[in-house]
Amino acid sequence: MTIEINNQPYDLPDDARISLLDFMRERLELFGSKKGCNQGACGACTVLVDGERILSCLALAAQYDGRSVTTIEGVANGDELHPLQALFVENEGMQCGYCTPGQIMSGIALKSELERGAPSNVSADLTVAPRMSRDEIKERLSGNLCRCGAHNGIIDAVAAYVGGEEQ
Amino acid sequence: MTYHRPTCLDDAVALLQCAPVEVIAGGTDWYPARGDRPVTSDILDITRVDGLRGIRAAPDGWWIGAATTWTDILRAPLPPDFDALKAAACEVGSIQIQNAGTVAGNLCNASPAADGVPPLLVLEAEVELASATGQRRLPLAAFLTGVRQTALQPGEMMAGLWIRKPAPGRAAFVKLGARRYLVISIAMVAVWLRLDGSLIAEIRIAVGACSPTSVRLTALEAALTGCRVADCATRFHADHFVPLAPITDMRADAPYRADAVQALIARAITEAAL
Ligand SMILES: Cc1cc2nc3c(=O)[nH]c(=O)nc-3n(C[C@H](O)[C@H](O)[C@H](O)COP(=O)(O)OP(=O)(O)OC[C@H]3O[C@@H](n4cnc5c(N)ncnc54)[C@H](O)[C@@H]3O)c2cc1C
Ligand code: FES
Ligand code: FES
Numbered sequence: 001m002t003i004e005i006n007n008q009p010y011d012l013p014d015d016a017r018i019s020l021l022d023f024m025r026e027r028l029e030l031f032g033s034k035k036g037c038n039q040g041a042c043g044a045c046t047v048l049v050d051g052e053r054i055l056s057c058l059a060l061a062a063q064y065d066g067r068s069v070t071t072i073e074g075v076a077n078g079d080e081l082h083p084l085q086a087l088f089v090e091n092e093g094m095q096c097g098y099c100t101p102g103q104i105m106s107g108i109a110l111k112s113e114l115e116r117g118a119p120s121n122v123s124a125d126l127t128v129a130p131r132m133s134r135d136e137i138k139e140r141l142s143g144n145l146c147r148c149g150a151h152n153g154i155i156d157a158v159a160a161y162v163g164g165e166e167q
Numbered sequence: 168m169t170y171h172r173p174t175c176l177d178d179a180v181a182l183l184q185c186a187p188v189e190v191i192a193g194g195t196d197w198y199p200a201r202g203d204r205p206v207t208s209d210i211l212d213i214t215r216v217d218g219l220r221g222i223r224a225a226p227d228g229w230w231i232g233a234a235t236t237w238t239d240i241l242r243a244p245l246p247p248d249f250d251a252l253k254a255a256a257c258e259v260g261s262i263q264i265q266n267a268g269t270v271a272g273n274l275c276n277a278s279p280a281a282d283g284v285p286p287l288l289v290l291e292a293e294v295e296l297a298s299a300t301g302q303r304r305l306p307l308a309a310f311l312t313g314v315r316q317t318a319l320q321p322g323e324m325m326a327g328l329w330i331r332k333p334a335p336g337r338a339a340f341v342k343l344g345a346r347r348y349l350v351i352s353i354a355m356v357a358v359w360l361r362l363d364g365s366l367i368a369e370i371r372i373a374v375g376a377c378s379p380t381s382v383r384l385t386a387l388e389a390a391l392t393g394c395r396v397a398d399c400a401t402r403f404h405a406d407h408f409v410p411l412a413p414i415t416d417m418r419a420d421a422p423y424r425a426d427a428v429q430a431l432i433a434r435a436i437t438e439a440a441l
Contacts, residue, residue: 016170016210017168017205017206039198040195040260043261043263052266053262054263055263058193059198059267060170060191063212118241119241119257121258126250142261143263143349
């Protein structure tokens with residue numbers, strides 16, 4: 001069984017009890033994804049699987065056999081930051097930085113969800129593509145907590161990243 | 168401990184016969200529920216069983232496979248009868264949770280506050296349970312037998328849900344939580360209705376988190392049938408709410424729940440009738 005993480009294949013562990021998050025942090029020394037709560041409530045462990053965001057603390061690594069995972073370590077292009085990483089710096093979208101990897105992975109997924117027209121809980125009509133707004137961004141980032149309260153900067157960074165009329 | 172990930176339903180139910188094995192789908196209830204206890208039993212991951220993921224339209228209704236996620240529901244082209252289910256889909260946890268968590272997992276976990284239940288009760292959904300000896304169907308209301316209790320027998324798993332095509336109607340779901348985001352419901356209401364002009368021709372109302380399992384309020388449904396949408400709230404009577412048994416817990420006290428439910432029902436009716 002193999003899993004691809006940031007375009008590199010890894011053998012899955014023989015012990016299937018290990019979560020995707022622990023596998024990355026403890027076996028592969030990929031410390032970018034954080035363990036905030038280990039129970040689905042904070043979003044610090046958010047990663048993309050085939051482009052969709054999930055919580056790596058609530059997943060067995062074995063469940064993602066054959067799938068392609070992207071973590072914060074995989075978004076920059078060499079020394080060149082991913083555009084959303086650069087916007088987090090520019091907008092001061094962090095304080096201690098612990099939630100930042102999860103926020104950025106959520107922000108990247110959020111943009112593609114919006115581009116595909118996926119509605120959310122605050123979309124006026126669930127059957128038509130939502131209009132971008134600060135409310136849409138807040139709703140779509142609601143699974144990522146920030147204990148430092150850097151939300152305004154985070155939302156500014158993500159708003160600049162997704163563009164749109166109302167910001 | 169062995170991890171099984173069969174690709175056909177026959178293999179899955181064959182594995183279930185060899186006890187003890189725990190079924191997992193999205194894992195979003197399973198994981199937090201185990202806390203720090205180590206995994207000791209074998210695991211049966213159903214997410215790659217052929218034919219279990221997705222929504223299929225049949226001439227007489229819809230089939231929702233047990234591996235169908237909340238995000239799948241939200242993205243599927245479904246008629247307005249499913250609007251309450253879609254509204255619940257985008258209120259379950261966060262988008263990360265909706266991408267992994269399944270409707271079937273929500274039902275099998277059988278929390279009194281499971282947001283999927285009221286919208287499926289008003290659609291009169293049936294669950295399909297599979298075992299090595301065959302399949303059976305049960306109305307969702309009969310499947311949920313108590314707090315975290317279901318009619319699942321040893322060796323059985325949920326294969327999916329059936330929703331018979333109703334006369335075209337509209338639906339709404341209203342959830343009350345202590346804050347706007349990522350909350351377990353204090354109470355939630357789903358309404359499905361069919362209008363005849365401004366009159367209610369047919370209505371179904373289900374309330375969650377106010378009794379061990381979500382319930383339909385059939386006496387209230389009968390009282391509101393034929394009523395003008397605008398007059399509904401004036402017809403509410405204490406007798407209509409007898410099936411509810413709200414409790415006091417960390418999220419809210421019982422009188423608050425009882426009071427809030429009536430406002431939520433009125434709001435859901437107005438929203439569904441819009
Ligand atoms: C932070 C957080 C927030 C949440 N918020 C909400 C919320 O707002 N509203 C809400 O309703 N829920 C919420 N949940 C709960 C959960 O996400 C949902 O109930 C979800 O739908 C569960 O689906 P799953 O596929 O992840 O189930 P799993 O965790 O995989 O399984 C749940 C249970 O059902 C059993 N099971 C699963 N599938 C089957 C099957 N096919 N046959 C037999 N047994 C089966 C499993 O053995 C397990 O006991 C939240 C969870 C978290 C962690
Ligand atoms: S560590 Fe996964 S959500 Fe908090
Ligand atoms: S920057 Fe410290 S938790 Fe968000």
